[in-house]
Amino acid sequence: MKYMKEAEPSYTLSTVMEEAARCLLCHDAPCSKMCPAKTDPARFIRSVRFRNFKGAAETIRENNAMGAICARVCPTERYCELGCTRSGIDKPIDIGGIQRFVTDFEQQAQMDILHKGKPNGMKVAIVGSGPSGLQTAVTLLELGYAVDIYEKNAKAGGYLTYGIPEYRLPTDIVDFEIKRITNMGAEIKYNTTIGEDITMAQLKQNYQAVVLAIGSREAKSLPLFEGNPYMETAVSFLARAKMHHGQLELPDNVLVIGGGDVAMDVATTLKRLDVKHVTDVVYEEFNEFKASQKELLGTQAHGVTIIDGYVPTAADGKKVTFKHRHIDSQLVIEADKIILAVGQKANAAGLGLQLNHDEVPFTGYQAAPQVFVTGDIAQGDKTVVWSVKRGKEVATEIDQVLGGNQHD
Amino acid sequence: MINKDLSIDFLGVHFDNPFCLSSSPVGNCYEMCKKAYDTGWGGVVFKTIGPKHFEIDEVSPRFDTLDKEDTSFVGFKNMEQIAEHSLEENLADLKRLKTEYPNKVLIASIMGTNEQDWVDLAQLVEAAGADMIEMNLSCPQMTSHAMGSDVGANPELCKKYCAAVKRGSSLPMMAKMTPNITNMVPAAQASLAGGADGIATINTVKSVANLDLKRKVGLPVINGKSSISGYSGKAVKPIALRFIQELRAAKGLEHLPISGIGGIETWEDAAEFILLGSSTVQVTTAVMQYGYRIVEDMKNGLMHYMAEQGVDHLQDLVGLANHNMLPAEELDRSYKVYPKIDLDKCIGCGRCYISCFDGAHQAMEWDDDKRQPFCNQDKCVGCQLCALVCPVGAITYGKVEMKPGRQGVPAEKVI
Ligand SMILES: Cc1cc2nc3c(=O)[nH]c(=O)nc-3n(C[C@H](O)[C@H](O)[C@H](O)COP(=O)(O)OP(=O)(O)OC[C@H]3O[C@@H](n4cnc5c(N)ncnc54)[C@H](O)[C@@H]3O)c2cc1C
Numbered sequence: 001m002k003y004m005k006e007a008e009p010s011y012t013l014s015t016v017m018e019e020a021a022r023c024l025l026c027h028d029a030p031c032s033k034m035c036p037a038k039t040d041p042a043r044f045i046r047s048v049r050f051r052n053f054k055g056a057a058e059t060i061r062e063n064n065a066m067g068a069i070c071a072r073v074c075p076t077e078r079y080c081e082l083g084c085t086r087s088g089i090d091k092p093i094d095i096g097g098i099q100r101f102v103t104d105f106e107q108q109a110q111m112d113i114l115h116k117g118k119p120n121g122m123k124v125a126i127v128g129s130g131p132s133g134l135q136t137a138v139t140l141l142e143l144g145y146a147v148d149i150y151e152k153n154a155k156a157g158g159y160l161t162y163g164i165p166e167y168r169l170p171t172d173i174v175d176f177e178i179k180r181i182t183n184m185g186a187e188i189k190y191n192t193t194i195g196e197d198i199t200m201a202q203l204k205q206n207y208q209a210v211v212l213a214i215g216s217r218e219a220k221s222l223p224l225f226e227g228n229p230y231m232e233t234a235v236s237f238l239a240r241a242k243m244h245h246g247q248l249e250l251p252d253n254v255l256v257i258g259g260g261d262v263a264m265d266v267a268t269t270l271k272r273l274d275v276k277h278v279t280d281v282v283y284e285e286f287n288e289f290k291a292s293q294k295e296l297l298g299t300q301a302h303g304v305t306i307i308d309g310y311v312p313t314a315a316d317g318k319k320v321t322f323k324h325r326h327i328d329s330q331l332v333i334e335a336d337k338i339i340l341a342v343g344q345k346a347n348a349a350g351l352g353l354q355l356n357h358d359e360v361p362f363t364g365y366q367a368a369p370q371v372f373v374t375g376d377i378a379q380g381d382k383t384v385v386w387s388v389k390r391g392k393e394v395a396t397e398i399d400q401v402l403g404g405n406q407h408d
Numbered sequence: 409m410i411n412k413d414l415s416i417d418f419l420g421v422h423f424d425n426p427f428c429l430s431s432s433p434v435g436n437c438y439e440m441c442k443k444a445y446d447t448g449w450g451g452v453v454f455k456t457i458g459p460k461h462f463e464i465d466e467v468s469p470r471f472d473t474l475d476k477e478d479t480s481f482v483g484f485k486n487m488e489q490i491a492e493h494s495l496e497e498n499l500a501d502l503k504r505l506k507t508e509y510p511n512k513v514l515i516a517s518i519m520g521t522n523e524q525d526w527v528d529l530a531q532l533v534e535a536a537g538a539d540m541i542e543m544n545l546s547c548p549q550m551t552s553h554a555m556g557s558d559v560g561a562n563p564e565l566c567k568k569y570c571a572a573v574k575r576g577s578s579l580p581m582m583a584k585m586t587p588n589i590t591n592m593v594p595a596a597q598a599s600l601a602g603g604a605d606g607i608a609t610i611n612t613v614k615s616v617a618n619l620d621l622k623r624k625v626g627l628p629v630i631n632g633k634s635s636i637s638g639y640s641g642k643a644v645k646p647i648a649l650r651f652i653q654e655l656r657a658a659k660g661l662e663h664l665p666i667s668g669i670g671g672i673e674t675w676e677d678a679a680e681f682i683l684l685g686s687s688t689v690q691v692t693t694a695v696m697q698y699g700y701r702i703v704e705d706m707k708n709g710l711m712h713y714m715a716e717q718g719v720d721h722l723q724d725l726v727g728l729a730n731h732n733m734l735p736a737e738e739l740d741r742s743y744k745v746y747p748k749i750d751l752d753k754c755i756g757c758g759r760c761y762i763s764c765f766d767g768a769h770q771a772m773e774w775d776d777d778k779r780q781p782f783c784n785q786d787k788c789v790g791c792q793l794c795a796l797v798c799p800v801g802a803i804t805y806g807k808v809e810m811k812p813g814r815q816g817v818p819a820e821k822v823i
Pocket residue numbers: 073074075127128129130131132133150151152153156157158159160163164165192193194195213214215216217235238261262265344347374375376377382383384385387
């Protein structure tokens with residue numbers, strides 16, 4: 001099935017050397033400056049260039065515990081590749097592709113790069129096992145802390161596991177990255193919702209610090225579709241597709257509403273699951289699109305009909321009426337299923353956390369004595385690589401506050 | 409990040425790792441050597457210092473590269489002689505480096521025009537604080553025939569000048585040999601007889617890399633003319649390895665201490681020199697092209713290799729391959745290895761077919777309809793040219809077969 005197969009082909013030893021040979025090995029490499037997580041692409045591409053694949057793997061893994069995941073899902077055109085000097089000749093180096101080759105090599109060579117630091121006797125609780133919680137755990141473990149992760153779901157990974165589609169991010173890869181982290185000593189307590197099953201007060205009593213890495217776990221909706229039996233939210237649909245390995249009952253005609261990367265994932269997933277007619281109606285016009293160019297082109301290439309500039313104004317069962325935002329034009333689409341991809345929101349119930357548009361209203365990471373935040377609910381980009389950056393940073397901040405190993 | 413001890417003792421001097429700059433512009437002055445040490449090089453062979461009376465007057469431009477397809481610097485040609493800085497400046501730089509980096513190895517490269525020069529220079533660099541001396545008997549583009557590779561090609565002179573250096577200084581000393589000879593053993597043996605403690609090799613190979621076709625002159629062009637001069641970089645690695653193997657295979661030289669030089673860019677290159685008997689390695693061209701930073705991957709890669717090999721002391725790898733290199737007449741010629749074609753990997757380019765027809769034994773056949781190769785074993789001699797040209801690695805070693813009338817068990821052959 002097309003859904004289960006990784007869409008991008010991977011490099012071979014000879015093609016990765018060709019791509020690495022395109023790298024100009026710049027003096028003050030902009031790519032490394034532009035990676036939010038400081039994964040240091042200039043350094044690992046140079047290692048590949050000089051045939052030190054193990055060294056390349058060390059650079060990636062030590063800087064970014066989600067290395068194999070970022071290799072596949074980073075919007076590199078906005079980060080490292082945006083800075084690539086090679087664009088002055090033709091096009092940027094395929095940094096994500098090289099990173100994927102190296103992390104695949106790391107896995108095949110069974111390298112064990114991350115190690116726990118000398119225990120400092122302190123314990124930290126992390127709420128949420130998405131990329132930010134996982135990276136926080138790794139950096140804290142390296143600094144000598146004991147770490148327990150509390151996860152509401154039955155599987156760890158947050159949107160890595162329940163959101164990003166299989167053809168872009170195989171479950172095997174995510175599971176393997178998580179296993180490295182549990183092997184390091186992080187304990188994950190599944191099916192446990194903080195604020196319901198365990199209170200914040202209990203956590204604060206049992207741990208020196210609590211990190212809220214709760215992401216935006218709930219879908220936003222539109223009042224128009226409340227109670228509509230044909231409607232499903234994007235994150236619900238994507239999670240079902242991933243959990244059922246693409247084995248879903250789907251009608252031939254599906255309408256998607258939304259124009260971000262999540263909407264593109266939904267539309268492309270539907271096509272990869274052989275849905276005949278997929279129509280995506282988008283609020284923004286093409287020139288103001290939120291989805292990345294790469295995702296948009298991918299979706300179009302799969303044959304999705306994308307209609308830009310329309311807002312839904314009425315919904316009657318399967319029938320949805322849209323109006324154009326600027327011109328006098330109306331559109332009625334009837335579909336057997338309607339998927340709403342209009343954003344996600346955080347749920348901080350019982351956590352004593354003030355959020356403003358799903359973000360904390362302050363910069364930095366400390367919310368209250370003993371309480372820290374990280375990941376999508378902290379300020380900044382809502383991407384995996386930013387989650388890694390914030391995971392590293394919150395761990396360092398906690399270490400500064402708690403004093404860590406400094407008394408040895 | 410892996411951390412393994414890369415240190416090694418060579419001629420009684422302790423190197424924290426085997427990677428050294430070879431004598432050339434990459435180790436021209438204090439600032440450069442300082443940056444190299446700070447980047448992690450274990451030692452520096454300072455740019456060759458000559459006698460005060462020998463005037464250095466360089467041409468401009470002075471380099472050229474051999475390119476192949478998109479790869480530049482396959483080989484590198486230079487027309488440079490020895491240090492352009494004054495003797496006083498060089499000695500002052502040596503002194504400052506040794507004071508600031510007492511634990512890094514500082515090797516002075518010297519070159520005289522007569523015995524007295526060699527004695528004097530040896531005394532001067534020892535007084536300046538060098539840990540070791542390297543005699544440059546090998547620069548192929550000196551403006552004097554009493555210097556450089558003309559000396560290195562003459563065993564008598566090698567011996568005489570080595571003895572002169574030993575009179576001037578008690579430091580450990582290596583003689584740097586030229587590859588511009590048919591056999592390096594006599595020059596090396598003469599140097600040892602003169603008092604050298606070890607051998608450094610190779611210096612550059614005499615060359616003409618390219619011609620300007622319109623002006624009908626070699627490159628680089630110096631006021632309309634050019635000159636034969638030294639070639640280095642990746643292209644000379646096979647030549648360097650060959651000389652090193654020949655030295656270690658010569659009677660009495662089985663344990664010859666060697667500092668290996670020539671075309672080293674990666675940890676794999678370095679490991680090859682070490683396996684053929686080099687205790688330390690030296691690099692110039694790759695540093696000129698990429699900078700001192702290449703040592704980071706050379707060190708890290710070598711550590712991983714040692715870990716894979718289960719080796720804790722670099723010394724344990726030195727010379728491990730020497731005994732596996734035999735004279736041509738002693739090789740096992742009783743069998744052949746057929747190519748194995750993986751049609752799932754084959755993308756149908758036909759390069760194996762072309763190379764086998766035009767460059768081998770017309771054994772590879774081509775199915776025009778399927779665009780697929782097929783090996784006819786009646787004609788195949790097992791040269792494996794096809795495997796070497798395949799762009800996707802679809803051709804590998806396959807069935808091993810004894811030649812007609814030969815004894816032996818194919819499965820026991822180490823291929
Ligand atoms: C469909 C989709 C596609 C995406 N594609 C990309 C992409 O290609 N590239 C990219 O960089 N980013 C992408 N993103 C964004 C990226 O996934 C997020 O930025 C990232 O997952 C945020 O990480 P996080 O750790 O903050 O939160 P999450 O990944 O949301 O993880 C939060 C975790 O906390 C748990 N949790 C929440 N509350 C509680 C509680 N009270 N108690 C216990 N556990 C709790 C949740 O169950 C969840 O497991 C995508 C997002 C989606 C939805």
